[in-house]
Amino acid sequence: MKLFVLANGLLMCDRANLIAMPNLGTKDKPHTTSDWVESPVYAVLIEHPDGLVLFDTGCNPDAMNGRWDEASIQRTPYIAGEKDSLVGALRRLGYAPNDIAHVVVSHLHEDHAGCLEYFTKSEIYVSDTELAQTMKLYAIGQPAGGYIMKDIESWLRAGLHWNLIEDNTTEYDLLPGIRILNFGPGHTFGMMGLQVDLPNTGTIILPSDAINIAENLGPPIRYPGLAWDTRGYYNTVRRIADLQRKTNAQIWYSHDAEFYKTLIKSDEGYYD
Numbered sequence: 001m002k003l004f005v006l007a008n009g010l011l012m013c014d015r016a017n018l019i020a021m022p023n024l025g026t027k028d029k030p031h032t033t034s035d036w037v038e039s040p041v042y043a044v045l046i047e048h049p050d051g052l053v054l055f056d057t058g059c060n061p062d063a064m065n066g067r068w069d070e071a072s073i074q075r076t077p078y079i080a081g082e083k084d085s086l087v088g089a090l091r092r093l094g095y096a097p098n099d100i101a102h103v104v105v106s107h108l109h110e111d112h113a114g115c116l117e118y119f120t121k122s123e124i125y126v127s128d129t130e131l132a133q134t135m136k137l138y139a140i141g142q143p144a145g146g147y148i149m150k151d152i153e154s155w156l157r158a159g160l161h162w163n164l165i166e167d168n169t170t171e172y173d174l175l176p177g178i179r180i181l182n183f184g185p186g187h188t189f190g191m192m193g194l195q196v197d198l199p200n201t202g203t204i205i206l207p208s209d210a211i212n213i214a215e216n217l218g219p220p221i222r223y224p225g226l227a228w229d230t231r232g233y234y235n236t237v238r239r240i241a242d243l244q245r246k247t248n249a250q251i252w253y254s255h256d257a258e259f260y261k262t263l264i265k266s267d268e269g270y271y272d
């Protein structure tokens with residue numbers, strides 16, 4: 001098995017998106033300011049003897065060119081360089097979207113599900129509740145932070161092969177050494193992560209936005225700015241911390257600029 005980190009550019013955002021109440025006013029300093037920070041975006045490709053597995057798909061390359069609504073652009077503008085396209089990164093490894101057997105999508109936000117439409121030959125794994133609730137938002141025409149109407153339309157047009165991971169399936173063994181972790185409600189309606197057991201590197205936990213940055217993990221656990229279910233979020237982080245202790249795993253934060261610098265990117269090498 002080889003695991004590749006596919007760089008997908010970055011979002012700029014108020015730090016309060018990543019961690020709730022980062023800069024509270026106090027009696028002596030009542031007027032605080034917000035921090036405008038970089039939030040890297042990446043996907044992960046695993047070469048497995050039984051097929052290629054992709055975890056998340058990053059942002060759509062047309063995000064800033066008519067794909068995203070103005071509120072999303074204002075909240076988290078997307079910046080991508082020449083080498084930050086998901087399809088381009090796959091191509092440099094010798095693959096096309098049609099070669100990917102399994103796509104696990106952690107949740108359906110714009111920076112994780114933005115390129116799903118390209119994977120029409122793949123089996124797509126998503127939380128049942130996440131898909132159901134996202135489709136409800138679409139049906140009632142009520143865009144909510146992180147869900148992009150044109151992304152959803154592209155999935156429907158593409159006729160994707162959805163595989164629904166139901167709420168009571170807390171773990172799903174996808175392939176030997178690759179396990180889907182179904183976290184349930186937290187950051188969104190239904191969050192999923194991935195556990196990958198590599199022979200040399202050891203276990204890697206990809207929590208997605210269940211842990212945006214190191215400070216979310218704590219201790220103490222810190223909530224993100226966007227949380228559908230705070231109790232569910234807390235329980236999820238506890239579960240990940242327990243799993244980390246049991247497996248001595250690395251936890252790869254989803255949007256931590258400092259942590260992200262330490263990762264080997266797919267153009268430089270891989271984890272095995």
Ligand SMILES: [Zn+2]
Binds near residue numbers: 107109
């Ligand atoms: Zn998210």
